[in-house]
């Protein structure tokens with residue numbers, strides 16, 4: 001690959017016969033301040049440097065260089081600005097062919113390079129480096145791809161050439177950002193530039209080829225690839241519609257050799273005037289029809305300056321420096337690279353996630369089956385509990401009953417033998433009836449426990465419940481005693497209503513009739529006050545116990561209040 005110096009009237013190029021050391025240095029595209037200084041110094045009109053534009057070392061003062069310690073290799077200082085140019089030669093016409101060439105091509109001054117010179121500027125991978133080239137150049141030429149990448153990272157290294165004269169692009173950048181500019185042809189001196197720019201803008205801006213983004217053909221990659229296309233072709237190609245949309249990767253850049261400029265040198269101006277994407281740098285082989293046919297007006301190459309300023313008509317709105325364009329493209333690429341990294345790195349974990357998801361789904365299925373089993377077990381347990389409750393209800397309708405079925409009953413005291421027919425646990429059946437002149441008739445359940453503990457008396461408890469809610473209602477408990485050697489019975493009861501009473505009567509056979517002897521009540525017992533109480537117990541023909549309660553209150557004469565029949569539930 002041959003590299004030319006972009007300075008006006010400088011014919012230095014890589015491989016030229018002179019044996020002196022000439023190095024080539026890239027334009028500081030990343031450093032807009034210094035780039036402007038360079039462009040002002042170069043004084044090329046309507047020309048924009050690219051990554052493939054170089055100045056040779058002859059345009060720098062000696063103190064612009066430093067030497068690398070290891071090998072004394074000459075390095076351009078990062079602050080160096082070119083200052084040595086032979087612009088006067090242009091005016092003197094010492095290179096008349098330049099002017100005539102310019103006229104032929106209808107190019108503005110400074111944009112033309114002699115066809116022969118173009119030929120010299122061809123880039124061919126097979127061109128051997130001339131002996132007068134510095135190792136720096138060799139290094140650069142040998143690793144153009146790397147250089148592009150380094151340039152992207154802001155690393156400046158001496159490198160190969162190209163270029164031509166005219167009004168300075170620095171002026172465009174620095175002083176006329178808002179002036180719309182007509183599409184202009186690429187600098188003729190930079191015959192490699194159109195494609196070089198294309199490569200730069202379309203593929204090499206990040207040092208990444210589009211192929212890098214579409215290796216797996218996945219949807220994500222395609223998507224990211226399209227982002228890349230947008231990054232490169234939409235952002236920059238739209239701003240620079242002259243550039244071909246083809247994506248040129250670095251491998252092509254390095255590998256392919258485009259003899260276009262050599263060929264075009266035989267047809268002076270073809271490459272330059274047509275602005276075809278062919279280039280000795282980008283080196284994408286072009287079909288003859290492509291390279292020979294003039295591009296439509298809307299794809300006429302424009303200098304990067306214009307691209308940086310925006311398209312015609314929007315330049316006043318938001319002018320961008322070339323540096324900003326490069327930086328924004330670089331930022332977009334980094335973002336896309338991140339997406340790519342995510343795309344690639346997440347791929348294995350996605351399969352893992354799939355595996356895990358399958359496992360989770362499997363476990364969920366198992367869990368569902370287990371839940372169904374548990375549910376079935378629950379319902380079975382529930383049914384068993386209901387049966388148990390029902391059995392308990394049948395046996396002991398009240399859970400707070402006093403009956404202990406397995407409790408061993410002591411021997412009954414003979415004195416209470418006449419009342420033995422009352423012993424046992426009794427449950428209301430049917431529900432008891434409650435009546436009273438002052439009350440609405442009502443029903444109730446009652447559990448009755450009449451026991452003995454070997455003493456000469458019976459223990460009793462009457463526990464009434466609401467027939468529907470089973471809530472406890474009236475409760476009373478006490479003792480029944482028999483007067484020895486008689487049928488006289490004493491009934492002592494304490495009621496939850498606050499009444500304590502003693503009833504006395506007689507037991508005759510299996511019937512007990514008693515009446516209140518004395519009634520005591522708490523001071524705050526509910527009214528009306530009970531004046532008299534009468535009861536009758538009997539064991540009927542069906543072996544059921546019956547009780548009838550009558551009472552007299554302060555408002556009502558002796559009237560029946562309760563009648564209930566009990567069924568014995570324990571022996």
Ligand code: HEM
Pocket residue numbers: 434436438439442444464465473474499527528529530533549551553555561562
């Ligand atoms: C020997 C026992 C009982 C006595 C001395 C007694 C006494 C009374 C008295 C004085 C009243 C008020 C009447 C009125 O307002 O005029 C009453 C009401 C009532 N009694 Fe009895 N009662 C006895 C047993 C029962 C039993 C076993 C139940 C069964 C649930 C019951 C249920 C009621 C009901 C529902 C009322 C009406 C609402 C109330 O005042 O609480 N009573 N009772």
